[in-house]
Amino acid sequence: MRILIIEDDLDAAAAVVRGLTEAGHEPTHAPDGAEGLKAAQAAEFDVLVVDRMMPNMDGLTMVETLRGQGDQTPVLFLSALGEIEDRVTGLKAGGDDYLVKPYAFAELIARVEALSRRRETGSVQTLLRVGDLEMNLIARTVHRQGREIDLQPREFQLLEFMMRHAGQSVTRTMLLEKVWEYHFDPQTNVIDVHISRLRSKIDKGFDRAMLQTVRGAGYRLDA
Amino acid sequence: MRLPAIFRTTPFRLTLLFLALFAAAAAAFLAYIYIATAGEVTRKADREVTREMTSLQGVYRQGGMNALNAAMVERAAGDRPFFYLLLDKDGRRISGTIEESPVRNFKGGEQWVGFQVTETDMDGAEVKRPARGLQQKLAGGESLFIGADVGAQEAYVTKIVRALWGAGALVIVLGLVGGALISRNVNRIMSGLNTTVAAVQAGDIGARVQLRGAHDEFDDLAGGLNDMLDRLERTMGALRHAGDAIAHDLRSPLTRLRTRLEVALLDVEAGKGDPTRALEQALQDADGVLKTFNAVLAIARLQAARNAPDQINFDPGELAAGVSELYEPLCEDKGVEFKAELTPGLIARGNREFIAQALANILDNAVKYTPEGGAVMLRVRRRSSGEIEFSVTDTGPGVPDEDRERVVQRFVRLENSRSQPGVGLGLSLVSAVAEAHGGRLELSEGPGKVGEMGPGLRVAFVLPRVG
Numbered sequence: 125m126r127i128l129i130i131e132d133d134l135d136a137a138a139a140v141v142r143g144l145t146e147a148g149h150e151p152t153h154a155p156d157g158a159e160g161l162k163a164a165q166a167a168e169f170d171v172l173v174v175d176r177m178m179p180n181m182d183g184l185t186m187v188e189t190l191r192g193q194g195d196q197t198p199v200l201f202l203s204a205l206g207e208i209e210d211r212v213t214g215l216k217a218g219g220d221d222y223l224v225k226p227y228a229f230a231e232l233i234a235r236v237e238a239l240s241r242r243r244e245t246g247s248v249q250t251l252l253r254v255g256d257l258e259m260n261l262i263a264r265t266v267h268r269q270g271r272e273i274d275l276q277p278r279e280f281q282l283l284e285f286m287m288r289h290a291g292q293s294v295t296r297t298m299l300l301e302k303v304w305e306y307h308f309d310p311q312t313n314v315i316d317v318h319i320s321r322l323r324s325k326i327d328k329g330f331d332r333a334m335l336q337t338v339r340g341a342g343y344r345l346d347a
Numbered sequence: 348m349r350l351p352a353i354f355r356t357t358p359f360r361l362t363l364l365f366l367a368l369f370a371a372a373a374a375a376f377l378a379y380i381y382i383a384t385a386g387e388v389t390r391k392a393d394r395e396v397t398r399e400m401t402s403l404q405g406v407y408r409q410g411g412m413n414a415l416n417a418a419m420v421e422r423a424a425g426d427r428p429f430f431y432l433l434l435d436k437d438g439r440r441i442s443g444t445i446e447e448s449p450v451r452n453f454k455g456g457e458q459w460v461g462f463q464v465t466e467t468d469m470d471g472a473e474v475k476r477p478a479r480g481l482q483q484k485l486a487g488g489e490s491l492f493i494g495a496d497v498g499a500q501e502a503y504v505t506k507i508v509r510a511l512w513g514a515g516a517l518v519i520v521l522g523l524v525g526g527a528l529i530s531r532n533v534n535r536i537m538s539g540l541n542t543t544v545a546a547v548q549a550g551d552i553g554a555r556v557q558l559r560g561a562h563d564e565f566d567d568l569a570g571g572l573n574d575m576l577d578r579l580e581r582t583m584g585a586l587r588h589a590g591d592a593i594a595h596d597l598r599s600p601l602t603r604l605r606t607r608l609e610v611a612l613l614d615v616e617a618g619k620g621d622p623t624r625a626l627e628q629a630l631q632d633a634d635g636v637l638k639t640f641n642a643v644l645a646i647a648r649l650q651a652a653r654n655a656p657d658q659i660n661f662d663p664g665e666l667a668a669g670v671s672e673l674y675e676p677l678c679e680d681k682g683v684e685f686k687a688e689l690t691p692g693l694i695a696r697g698n699r700e701f702i703a704q705a706l707a708n709i710l711d712n713a714v715k716y717t718p719e720g721g722a723v724m725l726r727v728r729r730r731s732s733g734e735i736e737f738s739v740t741d742t743g744p745g746v747p748d749e750d751r752e753r754v755v756q757r758f759v760r761l762e763n764s765r766s767q768p769g770v771g772l773g774l775s776l777v778s779a780v781a782e783a784h785g786g787r788l789e790l791s792e793g794p795g796k797v798g799e800m801g802p803g804l805r806v807a808f809v810l811p812r813v814g
Binding site: 207209226228278304306307308309310311312314317318320321 | 634641672673700711714715
């Protein structure tokens with residue numbers, strides 16, 4: 125994936141570039157908003173990672189400018205401002221996701237990969253298929269190897285999210301934000317309990333486990 | 348040249364402006380009075396002269412020259428205030444009280460004239476006074492002049508005008524004095540305000556204006572200033588407190604992290620430790636510090652803001668259902684029974700995100716401290732007072748009466764809870780959220796002791812009634 129990182133903290137940017145390269149992506153770095161705008165206009169990227177506060181045009185203005193020009197490349201905002209209002213302004217300016225600094229590297233990669241997938245799902249899908257797992261979004265049924273799996277509504281949502289991001293790591297925070305729509309950090313890892321229930325339903329009694337735990341990151345659904 | 352301070356005050360300037368306007372109005376008024384009265388004096392003299400002339404003409408027509416002369420002599424001797432002069436056909440004096448007619452080149456008919464009479468007053472000084480006169484031809488060719496002294500009346504008008512001028516001058520002097528007094532008075536009031544403002548500027552945020560108890564606009568201003576300062580002082584105090592607290596709260600976990608890294612470094616250098624393990628441990632510690640930092644910052648911000656942002660009306664039962672759905676599996680996994688009693692259709696007002704987090708923290712604690720076989724009960728109801736109450740009751744060990752206030756404070760963890768994970772900020776955040784919504788947090792005993800279990804804890808998060 126071609127990823128443009130627009131970040132004025134050079135050390136942080138170097139770490140991100142290195143990490144993304146190791147994860148198999150092609151990162152490019154721009155040191156401020158003006159440079160970032162030029163780079164984003166000059167070439168096609170799959171995802172833009174934009175720091176909110178930068179010299180020579182801040183992140184918000186940069187993304188607003190790009191959106192004004194019709195550029196719909198997914199944007200992940202990075203910010204030290206973590207208040208609810210800050211996140212809302214970020215998303216209003218055209219950001220697609222918001223990550224508060226400091227963040228775990230696994231979190232950044234998971235979110236960048238989740239964003240790149242967003243663009244592919246342009247048309248409305250009614251059927252999701254990952255390996256031998258099938259989800260019918262209209263009938264709201266799930267089958268694995270033809271056997272019906274009975275899921276609670278929230279488990280269904282959780283599995284839908286995992287299937288849409290199959291093969292990618294998703295973090296607990298992402299699940300809490302995207303499936304439950306809570307933006308706080310619970311003291312205990314309640315998400316783990318929900319995942320283990322889902323796992324017992326979709327993996328128990330089958331020869332192969334699909335729902336994997338990724339150490340230090342979160343979970344991944346493999347075909 | 349700098350004017351003395353008092354002349355530069357606003358009240359004094361306003362007084363001057365008022366005086367100037369007053370003086371202009373008074374001058375216009377005086378001019379009007381003068382014109383009106385002075386004209387009237389002349390017209391009155393003319394009327395009297397005309398009447399006397401008519402009367403003497405009548406005498407002449409009936410009795411001729413002799414009768415006229417006699418009447419004239421008689422009248423001049425009386426107290427009539429007229430001058431008389433009878434002239435023959437050639438204009439020579441026949442008789443009268445004056446030597447010659449002020450009318451030069453008399454052409455016949457009748458002719459009016461204004462002139463001056465010279466008199467010697469009681470002190471022997473010569474006084475000239477204005478007069479009006481009329482000369483008329485008689486039927487026999489002679490002519491008669493009658494004059495009247497208007498000086499006496501004009502002098503009266505002049506006196507009035509002079510008195511008015513004097514009064515005007517007096518008003519101006521009194522105005523200046525009054526203005527100065529008002530300025531001094533207002534100045535004294537303002538100096539109270541100014542002293543306070545200067546004290547605050549110099550850094551004494553505790554300075555306040557002394558109210559005079561007059562309940563006037565100055566007291567209103569002083570009261571408003573005091574209220575503003577109160578609020579500023581509270582906010583500054585909260586911020587300072589928050590800053591101190593963050594510094595204090597972060598120092599210990601950072602010290603712990605540092606020590607751990609130092610020991611790990613020594614171990615690795617001595618070939619005893621596993622570097623990867625040490626780094627993982629350090630990363631975990633750093634995450635812990637961040638978690639603490641975020642929680643402390645959230646608490647401090649809520650406390651400083653005093654009012655949670657983005658408050659909307661919402662259904663508290665629905666919100667509680669969402670949070671309980673998140674925690675129910677956790678209870679089941681632990682072998683703790685979970686029950687929820689959520690009154691539907693209620694309305695509460697607040698920041699949903701903060702309240703959900705508060706509820707999550709309360710449930711988190713309840714599940715954490717309730718042993719296997721116990722129960723956690725979540726209830727949402729409307730109190731008879733109209734307040735909305737979220738309550739969580741558990742069958743854990745509970746919190747002794749004397750410790751209940753303390754556990755809400757930051758970083759307080761009771762002795763028997765040290766084995767559980769957590770930093771001791773959960774309930775402090777809940778309490779801060781409640782306060783930021785004008786609500787409160789209430790801790791009381793749970794269902795009581797049942798065998799090994801209990802007495803349990805009941806935590807109530809209360810939001811004020813809506814509307």
